[in-house]
Amino acid sequence: MNLTGVKVKCRDLNTVLYFWTIIAPDETIMVFERDVERDFICAGRQTQKWLHDSGLSQHL
Template sequence: MTITGMKYKCYLPDEDMWAWMIVSPDEKTITFEQGIKWKGGRVTEKWLHDNWLSERLGITND
């Protein structure tokens, strides 16, 4: 699946967290994620990416 749109990322300093969203050409939100912690690498789950858990458990997708 290919999603066409503009990705916006923002940092929320009061919460020390990141958020992002993809907005379609007709200015509608396609998808978003919030509450992302980043400390030299991502430390929170990737809700839209299955590899986050498998990487931490040492599972290969071969």
């Protein structure tokens, strides 16, 4: 699946969790994910990747 749009990543300073979205050219939200926990020491995310094929294949 190809998504054409602008990916925006943000951090909630209250919870220290991240969220991101992809905004389509017509300004609609294509994908949104929230409560993503990052582990910068291990250089990766701690939250499961439910919206990614690689994350889904790990749970099959």
